[in-house]
Amino acid sequence: MKLLKPSxxxxxxxxxAMAMVARAPGAIAEPARAxxxxxxxxxxxxxRDLDRLDGISPAELARALPRPEIxxxxxxxxxxxxxSAGEPPVAQSDLVERFADALAIEMPALRALRRIAHREILLxxxxxxxNGHLPDMVxxxxxxxxxxxxxxxxxxxxxxxxxxEVAARxxxxxxxxxxxxxxxxxxxxxxxxxxxxxxxxxxxEAGVYHDVSHVxxxxxxxxxxxxxxxxxxxxxxxxxxxxxxxxxxxxxxxFSTGVDVTPIDVGARTGTIGKVAEEFFEAIDxxxxxxxxxxxxxxxxxxxxxxxxxxxxxxRIRPKQGGHPWDYE
Numbered sequence: 001m002k003l004l005k006p007s008x009x010x011x012x013x014x015x016x017a018m019a020m021v022a023r024a025p026g027a028i029a030e031p032a033r034a035x036x037x038x039x040x041x042x043x044x045x046x047x048r049d050l051d052r053l054d055g056i057s058p059a060e061l062a063r064a065l066p067r068p069e070i071x072x073x074x075x076x077x078x079x080x081x082x083x084s085a086g087e088p089p090v091a092q093s094d095l096v097e098r099f100a101d102a103l104a105i106e107m108p109a110l111r112a113l114r115r116i117a118h119r120e121i122l123l124x125x126x127x128x129x130x131n132g133h134l135p136d137m138v139x140x141x142x143x144x145x146x147x148x149x150x151x152x153x154x155x156x157x158x159x160x161x162x163x164x165e166v167a168a169r170x171x172x173x174x175x176x177x178x179x180x181x182x183x184x185x186x187x188x189x190x191x192x193x194x195x196x197x198x199x200x201x202x203x204x205e206a207g208v209y210h211d212v213s214h215v216x217x218x219x220x221x222x223x224x225x226x227x228x229x230x231x232x233x234x235x236x237x238x239x240x241x242x243x244x245x246x247x248x249x250x251x252x253x254x255f256s257t258g259v260d261v262t263p264i265d266v267g268a269r270t271g272t273i274g275k276v277a278e279e280f281f282e283a284i285d286x287x288x289x290x291x292x293x294x295x296x297x298x299x300x301x302x303x304x305x306x307x308x309x310x311x312x313x314x315x316r317i318r319p320k321q322g323g324h325p326w327d328y329e
Contacts (some may be wrong), residue, residue, distance in 0.1 A: 031274025166198030235287020
């Protein structure tokens with residue numbers, strides 16, 4: 001994902017439509033209010049009262065937004081706002097679809113929103129997972145190791161298999177100096193009680209980029225930190241077919257909609273994005289400046305030998321603004 005700034009005319013029309021979507025459940029939920037407020041501050045340079053904004057028709061919105069990329073970004077924003085505080089009502093999903101139809105925008109995320117609004121939770125989960133980063137991870141394993149590699153990865157996560165030689169390589173990171181990325185990664189696993197890749201219950205190596213992203217971006221593993229690392233990852237996955245949007249939707253689903261779309265129980269909850277609304281946009285922006293898709297065929301091992309400062313410099317990861325409880329030091 002890459003954040004685009006609309007023109008004043010686009011911003012005015014888009015904000016009126018977004019306010020209508022937020023008001024669709026009857027009252028604006030606080031996470032939705034915080035999210036739109038952050039978007040106003042960061043993208044629009046405004047601070048309008050959502051409760052006092054006039055509505056807008058789908059046709060009027062379409063006339064005001066000529067650029068396809070701005071149309072797409074607005075519809076994506078509507079989807080996230082709808083999912084920011086729990087399962088959305090049908091009226092909210094229907095309104096988003098009317099706006100999307102007028103804007104000539106069709107995307108799998110609209111189908112996902114429709115599914116959850118109609119309480120078709122399993123179909124919603126399948127849509128989010130199928131269009132996100134997990135299938136790409138499986139494809140990477142298959143491309144390098146074939147079906148045997150995929151089978152080993154699945155069995156490893158389920159705690160039914162182990163690869164001691166793989167685990168040993170990660171345990172050896174303990175010997176690196178404290179300022180090295182690899183040593184920070186070792187602490188990430190050890191301090192959080194995570195199994196190392198290669199151990200029973202450990203995550204496949206094809207997914208280690210996620211943990212490396214935690215270290216590089218500086219976000220911890222609280223619900224807030226996971227939400228932000230998902231946004232950061234969405235930023236550097238902008239070359240994907242979905243522009244990284246489903247990577248962001250993945251963490252929004254778990255920690256703001258309250259639907260756990262993972263194969264393991266990570267503790268779903270609602271409304272988290274409202275606590276980190278401004279940082280969510282910042283994380284997308286930081287990720288979008290990374291010159292390589294870390295979730296692709298990126299070899300992270302050379303980066304583990306670097307100091308954290310040098311690794312961030314090479315990958316163009318700029319510092320965060322301020323310090324928060326969900327940040328790694």
